[in-house]
Amino acid sequence: METILIWQREIWATLMQKQNLRCHALLLKGRKGTGKLSFARLLAQSLLCIKPNTGHFACGQCASCHWFVCQTHPNFTMITPESMAETCNTQIKRINHSKSDSLASHNKERPVNNKPAKSRLGQQISIDQIRGLDDFVFLTGHQEGYKIVLIYPAEAMNNAAASALLKKLEEPPEQTLFILVAHQFQHVLPTIRSRCQQVTMPVPEAEEAVRWMMQRCFMPPEFGKPGESQKLQDPQHAHMLLALSGYSPLYALSLQGEIEEYQQFIGAIGEPERFDPMALSQVLQNQDLSVTVHWLQKWCYDLISFSVAGRIRYHLHWKAQISRLSKQVNPRACMNYLRFLNSRQLLSRHPVNNRLFLEEIFIHYEKLLVSASSVPDFPAG
Ligand SMILES: [Zn+2]
Missing domain, CATH: 1.20.272 (Zinc Finger, Delta Prime; domain 3)
Structure with missing residues (x-):
């Protein structure tokens, strides 16, 4: 089961203490590759959990948690661009079957991939995807309690989709929470932003990020090559990856898989x-x-x-x-x-x-x- 990233503990506690989540829309904004999606999913699972623990984390044991982990929870849906859907689903499965907490979530946030075909798939969230939420919000669902819609990344909504979402936020359905995750929140429609509770997601200090990176095993096979599935041994190397990533530790870990090509590229230019x-x-x-x-x-x-x-x-x-x-x-x-x-x-x-x-x-x-x-x-x- 996923656990909270160390630099997100404070913001988690703050949100939970203040009962701030009684809003109908939340916008988690911050740098790409710092674990926002992981946080959003933990939040969704905990709100749906029947017996959350004292830290307000999901119990991981109840029926709701089981459905969530199996991606079959009737009260949860996630909207992503077509080009990300496969990656997200793969990564979510990995999260749910891994005891490692956040590599997988990083990969969901990974901004790039090396497969040209994927880049040509839909990069936007379409109006049909947002309209399709009507069935989820009004017709389906299980028992009482929250229904949660996770939109990732929110800036991927095209104008028509954003307008359709705005209508929903103007007349929010009861007991429904929209969680929007944005790397570039300024590209989210201002009228949508103003209807959300905005949360600036934290970024770790460089030293903390390096410590975290060095405790993680590098596993994503699609980003690595045989022999690279090992822990980072050298703090200097970790620092180099972190800087190259723009100080986004989850993204930095994935760079291990392409560092050789990157170095060759720098050599060439x-x-x-x-x-x-x-x-x-x-x-x-x-x-x-x-x-x-x-x-x-x-x-x-x-x-x-x-x-x-x-x-x-x-x-x-x-x-x-x-x-x-x-x-x-x-x-x-x-x-x-x-x-x-x-x-x-x-x-x-x-x-x-x-x-x-x-x-x-x-x-x-x-x-x-x-x-x-x-x-x-x-x-x-
Ligand atoms: Zn539970």
Whole structure:
């Protein structure tokens, strides 16, 4: 059975003490990869549990808990984009069959995957999914008590879906709790936000996160390779993963499975004299495009950050390369290139020719590498 993450204990106790959950909609907002979904599911299970314990945690023994674990609870439903549904279901099964508390929940929050086909599935929560809740709320269910709708991530609702949800929140059904989980709450409709009790989910300090990471076994086989299913042994390595993840410990753990590719990527883009856009495009053409763009976004962020403030957020272990490159790259050009990447991040989720897509971003990166002498233009969004 899942247990609460150590950095979430306080917020759990606060919510429970104040009986704050008598609202009809809750918005859990915070950084991706910090365990919000895990928390939301624990909350749902505890509210549905027939005999919660003194800490207000689900007992894990009653019929309700059994249904919840088997994903058959008639009073609980979870709405996710089509592209996440399979991952979420797989991970939920793993949670329920694992004594490890939160690796699985991390993977649900994992922002990327390496399978190109999945990225083309629906990335949004549709109006039909929200309309489909009517049957759940009004027709089905078991006995009395809460019905709980978990929406993850809330910012994935398209405009029509968000409007449909807003109507439900304006006239909330009795005994129904909507739990919205958002990584980027600013992308949730303001009128929806204002109807929710908003909870800012905590993020652990770096040292606490590393301690937690080193106590965990790395298990997700779909993210790792044979031989990688082992505990983190080296705190420095854990720190490196944590920084690369943007200080999201659950996400950081999953990076173990792709760290080799990541290091090769940094090797390829970190040395201007060896940079070959065409060769790199070929190497990466089968990887999820959004992953590649995300890597490059983080790299450019650090180039800018180091140029203007001498700070590195993500690539702590590549200071020498960042320092050297930052002298060759014009920060303003890098800012423009980052904007260009942001526009390509959106495009990466549409059907495109992977090879051409990558060649374009890498050819422009090549221009960026010599931008100290002449500032290039990059395509607008
Ligand atoms: Zn129970």
